[in-house]
Amino acid sequence: MKIKKSNVSILLFVLIGVVPFAAAFIYALLYSFGVIGVANNGFTLQFWESVLASGIFFKSFLYSFIIALTAVTISVGGALWITLKFKKQLEKRFLSFIIYLPLAIPGVVTGFFTLQLFSKGGFFARISHKFGLITKASEFPDLVNDGLAFGILLSFVTMVMPFFVLLFLNVYKNERVEELSVLAQSLGANPNQIALRVFLPILIKKTWVLIVLYFIFLLGAYEVPLILGQESPQMLSVLIIQEIKQYDLDKISEGYVVAVLYTLIVSAAAIVLFLPKRKSAYAN
Amino acid sequence: MRRVNHILFGILIGVSVLSCGEKTTQDNEKLKSASWEEIQDNAEGTIVNFMMWQGSTAINDYINNYVVPSVKKKFNIDLQISGGQGPEIVQLVMGEKQADIEQGQVDMVWINGETFFQLRKIEGLWGPFVGLLPNASFINFEDSFISTDFQQAVNGMEAPWSINQFAIVYDSEKLPSPPKSIPELEKFIREHPGTFTISNDFTGMTLLKSFMAELGGGPNALNGSFDEDKYNQLSEKLWDFINNNKQYFWKEGSTFPKEQSKMNQLYANGELLIAYGFSEGGIEDKVLTGLYPKSTKGYAWENGTIRNSNYLGILHNAPQKAGAMQVINFLLSPEAQLKKADANGMDSNTVLSMEKLEPEWKEKFLDARKRQYGPTLKQLEVNAIAEPAPEYMIRLYEDFRKKVIEN
Amino acid sequence: MRINWKSFVLSLAVLLILFPFIYLVFLSLASEWRFPEVWPSYLGFKNWVTVFGSETGLLESFFSSLLISLSVAVFSTASGFLISKAVFYHPKKRILTLLAYFPYILAPVVFAACLSFFFLKMGLFGNMTGVVVAQFIIAFPYALLFFSSFWNAKVKSYEDLVATLGGNKWQTYTKVLLPLAKGLILICFFQTFLISWFEYGLTSIIGIGKVQTLTIKVFLFIKEANYYYGALSCCLLIFPPVVLLYFNKRYVFKKLV
Numbered sequence: 001m002k003i004k005k006s007n008v009s010i011l012l013f014v015l016i017g018v019v020p021f022a023a024a025f026i027y028a029l030l031y032s033f034g035v036i037g038v039a040n041n042g043f044t045l046q047f048w049e050s051v052l053a054s055g056i057f058f059k060s061f062l063y064s065f066i067i068a069l070t071a072v073t074i075s076v077g078g079a080l081w082i083t084l085k086f087k088k089q090l091e092k093r094f095l096s097f098i099i100y101l102p103l104a105i106p107g108v109v110t111g112f113f114t115l116q117l118f119s120k121g122g123f124f125a126r127i128s129h130k131f132g133l134i135t136k137a138s139e140f141p142d143l144v145n146d147g148l149a150f151g152i153l154l155s156f157v158t159m160v161m162p163f164f165v166l167l168f169l170n171v172y173k174n175e176r177v178e179e180l181s182v183l184a185q186s187l188g189a190n191p192n193q194i195a196l197r198v199f200l201p202i203l204i205k206k207t208w209v210l211i212v213l214y215f216i217f218l219l220g221a222y223e224v225p226l227i228l229g230q231e232s233p234q235m236l237s238v239l240i241i242q243e244i245k246q247y248d249l250d251k252i253s254e255g256y257v258v259a260v261l262y263t264l265i266v267s268a269a270a271i272v273l274f275l276p277k278r279k280s281a282y283a284n
Numbered sequence: 285m286r287r288v289n290h291i292l293f294g295i296l297i298g299v300s301v302l303s304c305g306e307k308t309t310q311d312n313e314k315l316k317s318a319s320w321e322e323i324q325d326n327a328e329g330t331i332v333n334f335m336m337w338q339g340s341t342a343i344n345d346y347i348n349n350y351v352v353p354s355v356k357k358k359f360n361i362d363l364q365i366s367g368g369q370g371p372e373i374v375q376l377v378m379g380e381k382q383a384d385i386e387q388g389q390v391d392m393v394w395i396n397g398e399t400f401f402q403l404r405k406i407e408g409l410w411g412p413f414v415g416l417l418p419n420a421s422f423i424n425f426e427d428s429f430i431s432t433d434f435q436q437a438v439n440g441m442e443a444p445w446s447i448n449q450f451a452i453v454y455d456s457e458k459l460p461s462p463p464k465s466i467p468e469l470e471k472f473i474r475e476h477p478g479t480f481t482i483s484n485d486f487t488g489m490t491l492l493k494s495f496m497a498e499l500g501g502g503p504n505a506l507n508g509s510f511d512e513d514k515y516n517q518l519s520e521k522l523w524d525f526i527n528n529n530k531q532y533f534w535k536e537g538s539t540f541p542k543e544q545s546k547m548n549q550l551y552a553n554g555e556l557l558i559a560y561g562f563s564e565g566g567i568e569d570k571v572l573t574g575l576y577p578k579s580t581k582g583y584a585w586e587n588g589t590i591r592n593s594n595y596l597g598i599l600h601n602a603p604q605k606a607g608a609m610q611v612i613n614f615l616l617s618p619e620a621q622l623k624k625a626d627a628n629g630m631d632s633n634t635v636l637s638m639e640k641l642e643p644e645w646k647e648k649f650l651d652a653r654k655r656q657y658g659p660t661l662k663q664l665e666v667n668a669i670a671e672p673a674p675e676y677m678i679r680l681y682e683d684f685r686k687k688v689i690e691n
Numbered sequence: 692m693r694i695n696w697k698s699f700v701l702s703l704a705v706l707l708i709l710f711p712f713i714y715l716v717f718l719s720l721a722s723e724w725r726f727p728e729v730w731p732s733y734l735g736f737k738n739w740v741t742v743f744g745s746e747t748g749l750l751e752s753f754f755s756s757l758l759i760s761l762s763v764a765v766f767s768t769a770s771g772f773l774i775s776k777a778v779f780y781h782p783k784k785r786i787l788t789l790l791a792y793f794p795y796i797l798a799p800v801v802f803a804a805c806l807s808f809f810f811l812k813m814g815l816f817g818n819m820t821g822v823v824v825a826q827f828i829i830a831f832p833y834a835l836l837f838f839s840s841f842w843n844a845k846v847k848s849y850e851d852l853v854a855t856l857g858g859n860k861w862q863t864y865t866k867v868l869l870p871l872a873k874g875l876i877l878i879c880f881f882q883t884f885l886i887s888w889f890e891y892g893l894t895s896i897i898g899i900g901k902v903q904t905l906t907i908k909v910f911l912f913i914k915e916a917n918y919y920y921g922a923l924s925c926c927l928l929i930f931p932p933v934v935l936l937y938f939n940k941r942y943v944f945k946k947l948v
Contacts, residue, residue, distance in 0.1 A: 006776075006777040006780070006781070007777075009773065009774045009776065009777030009778070010777050010778065010781065010787075012770070012774055013774050013777070013778055013787065013791075013835070014790075016770065016774075016827075016828065016831050017790060017791050017794060017831060017832050017835065018790050018793075018794075020794065020802075020806060020809075020828045021790075021793050021794040021797070021802075023806065023809055024802055024805035024806045024809075025805065027805050027806070027808055027809070028805040036382065037378075037382065038378045038381050038382050038406055039378070039406070082704075085697065085700075086697065086700075086701065089697065089698075089701055095701070095705070097936075097937065098705055098708055098709070099708070100936050101708050101709070101712070101933060101936065102708060103885075103932070103936060104929050104930075104932035104933045104935075104936055105711060105929055106885075106888070106889030106891075106906065106928065106929075107889065107891070108889070108891050108906050108909050108910065108925075108928070109711075109715070109909070109925045109928060109929055110711075112909060112913060112921055112922075112925060113711050113714070113715065113925070115913075116714070116718065116918065116922075117714075119553075120550070120553060120555050121549065121550070121552070121553025121554070121555060121726040123714070125726065125727070126726060126727050126728065126729045127729065129726075129727035129729075130727070130729050136554065136555075137553045137554050137555040137726050137727070138478045138479065138534075138555050142535060145535075145539055145541075146535075146539075147538050147539070162708075213796065216796045217796070220796075220797065220798025220801065221798070222798060222799075222800045222891070222892040223891050223892065223906075227913065230538070230539035231484055231539050231540050231542065231685075231689045232539070232685070232689045232690045236798070236801075237798045237800050237801055237892065240800075240801050240804065241800060241801075241804060241892070244375075244804050245371050245372065245375055246371060246681075247370065247371055247374075247398065247402075247677075247678050247681050247682075248678055248681070248682055249374065249378070249402060249405070249406070251682075255804075256805070259801050259804065259805060262798075262801060263797060263801070266796050266797060267793055267797075269796070270789060270792040270793055270796055271789065273792075274785075274788060274789045274792050275785065275789055333901070335899075335900065338900075338911055338915075339911075339914050339915050340915060341915060341917055341920075348748075364901070366817070366899065366900040366901040366903075367900035367903070367907075367911060368899060368900045372899070372900070376899060379807060379808060379811050379816075380811060382808060382811075383808055383811040383812045385811060385812075389816055389817040389899060389901065390817075543914060545914055545915055545916035546916065548916055549916045552725060552726070553725070553726040554726055554727075555726075573723075574722065574723030574725070574732070574733075575723075575725075575916075577725075
């Protein structure tokens with residue numbers, strides 16, 4: 001009786017958790033080879049060839065990779081610093097609520113808000129104008145829809161850093177880093193040694209899977225680069241959707257080629273991350 | 285795992301095997317020869333889904349606060365609006381075709397020439413139906429800008445809804461004499477770097493079409509069916525012009541706004557000195573809502589800007605074709621067209637012919653509120669050029685991305 | 692001296708965190724705010740009145756968002772909890788976990804683009820049910836993985852103990868497992884609610900503009916360049932989670948071990 005019931009659960013798991021993913025992947029694969037699709041006429045390698053030849057995927061992947069890596073590095077670094085320096089203050093009643101507030105802001109709103117603040121007609125441009133720093137809107141520096149992806153990076157950091165602060169504070173408490181630090185101190189370690197040998201290793205070791213996961217999420221982010229990105233290069237999700245929804249019906253399959261490549265890469269990352277035997281991630 | 289794989293493939297195959305059926309086609313054909321009374325009977329009490337571009341407050345207000353309650357009251361039709369334009373509509377129809385959906389999600393759509401072209405290519409439209417609508421008799425089909433859509437005869441497959449012309453928008457206080465030709469534009473952007481751009485959307489591509497006509501030597505240079513050689517030759521000139529002057533564009537041409545609304549915002553902020561758009565520039569409501577300064581004016585390019593109409597179509601798998609016809613007939617009624625022409629409202633030109641209307645309606649149209657700021661369709665008339673074949677647009681989209689944006 | 696430096700940074704941080712909330716409310720009250728004016732020429736409740744009075748059902752969007760998010764949160768939390776038990780007690784636990792991670796890390800919008808054909812086929816396109824199902828598909832792996840740490844040897848031994856003492860399945864759940872997992876279930880509910888509440892890309896594809904949640908509205912207003920209404924819909928989008936956070940915050944991390 002018991003065995004049967006757990007089999008039902010596993011079947012449900014496969015139905016909800018595995019089948020849709022497999023179906024989506026196979027569909028994209030077939031579409032990318034022109035096997036399905038109203039405007040296609042049967043199997044062809046032409047779409048794969050043209051995507052690989054144009055380099056559009058690699059350009060976009062590299063661009064997304066660098067942005068995600070930079071944003072995660074800044075966020076984790078900043079969050080570690082804040083945790084190290086302010087852990088005591090952040091436990092106070094008022095602050096301990098305030099630091100949760102950024103969790104209530106979704107990507108859409110962050111993107112919108114960043115646009116309002118940093119565009120050439122935005123809040124900071126107005127203030128600069130008021131103080132006579134600029135005389136025309138066009139003199140304000142490019143901070144959104146810009147080549148260096150400043151707007152995207154800023155949004156990512158403001159979205160991800162608060163999360164890591166909360167996570168590190170939590171690990172700090174649960175892993176008794178405080179007690180360990182006191183112990184190290186009584187054994188003669190100086191503050192720098194405590195930070196580098198006790199604090200950092202414990203926090204990073206306990207959370208690195210999550211850090212990598214956040215990197216992967218940012219790699220596939222959609223709303224923020226849609227609002228704050230430029231027309232070329234584009235981040236992966238934006239590129240895929242644009243290619244799939246384009247005017248030229250004969251080229252839709254190229255979007256599915258990019259989708260297949262992207263899926264393969266993140267799936268490979270998942271296998272590397274989660275297949276080896278180890279304790280599961282700290283928290284989700 | 286092996287067993288899991290079996291289940292998975294079973295389900296996949298089950299879902300993807302296409303089923304066929306042709307039962308509804310007969311009813312559809314019957315509807316084409318039905319009398320208007322029969323159609324009205326069929327339309328009564330239906331829920332009609334209308335997919336349209338929702339990018340303007342004035343348009344949304346007209347639809348939500350006038351059309352929806354009116355058709356409910358008059359015909360007991362629940363009109364439901366969903367957001368979507370060109371490619372999204374085509375994608376939906378393609379997806380439904382692929383999945384063999386006989387009862388589609390959407391009944392009627394608001395489209396223009398290149399979507400018309402693509403929908404016809406995949407046989408996504410139902411019709412001809414325009415001849416069945418009583419109010420179609422008021423439409424000014426003698427006007428070739430109404431009866432021809434992107435060089436394609438409309439042939440009753442889509443009903444004209446509004447007619448308008450593309451116009452360039454500028455602030456007459458900041459810029460007393462704006463450029464009116466490509467050489468003047470070149471001079472202008474060199475003198476005012478960073479104040480002009482091309483939006484990477486329908487609006488921007490329409491501007492590029494009129495540039496191509498100018499480079500081709502005259503307003504009618506692109507008339508006729510798509511000509512590959514002509515396109516290659518003229519578009520090369522166009523990309524040369526843009527790329528040679530790229531550093532004088534907004535953000536030094538390193539990027540372009542994705543949507544015209546974004547460009548409008550840049551104009552409103554004073555970042556751009558020149559904007560442009562359909563509906564004779566769409567100036568009126570933006571001045572009235574305070575987005576644009578009151579000194580904003582609109583004009584047509586010397587070689588002409590594009591004049592076209594936009595249309596309402598019924599999808600091939602629309603569940604409520606009769607209901608959609610009833611709604612479209614209402615949208616073509618003098619009453620609804622008059623309301624739509626209100627300069628403080630949606631502010632869009634009627635497709636009805638004044639000669640065909642009853643005198644009282646004609647008078648009402650003449651008495652309707654006029655624009656205070658934007659130019660009228662009549663004023664731009666001498667510089668009107670027809671839409672070239674849809675392939676020009678589709679190719680421009682792709683090449684603008686490849687040869688300018690990604691360059 | 693050192694304390695001063697720290698409190699300065701902290702006050703700045705508090706200001707930075709509160710600033711978006713204040714600015715968005717402010718922007719939603721503004722109108723006719725042209726560059727380079729630092730202060731809008733109109734400030735008042737005009738936008739709120741029009742939006743709630745006539746303009747295209749923002750309130751309706753709020754309630755449909757609420758309905759969708761609550762359904763997604765209830766379904767995914769409940770199924771995640773129940774199904775995770777079988778998954779994490781299973782001998783092939785590692786492979787199963789890996790399978791759950793695939794849909795979890797894929798960008799939802801890409802997932803939706805590749806799934807839309809099947810949704811069309813099943814009549815789940817362009818309606819609320821479809822959006823709930825699609826969001827459920829991405830929230831479920833999250834919920835499932837969320838409970839992975841719960842099903843450990845300790846819990847297993849509690850279950851065995853109940854069985855030894857003669858308790859039945861029902862009693863195991865109501866008297867032991869649910870009370871033990873209460874905190875986790877609350878957090879999971881909260882998080883899956885937010886996943887759904889904040890979702891845009893997937894909803895826009897599966898809902899094809901017919902299901903207009905709040906995030907869809909925000910984008911609609913951004914496209915219209917109607918930033919005042921945009922800010923207003925942002926307010927509707929962020930304040931409910933703030934309220935939830937206020938009541939729920941102590942659960943968000945603390946009970947995770």
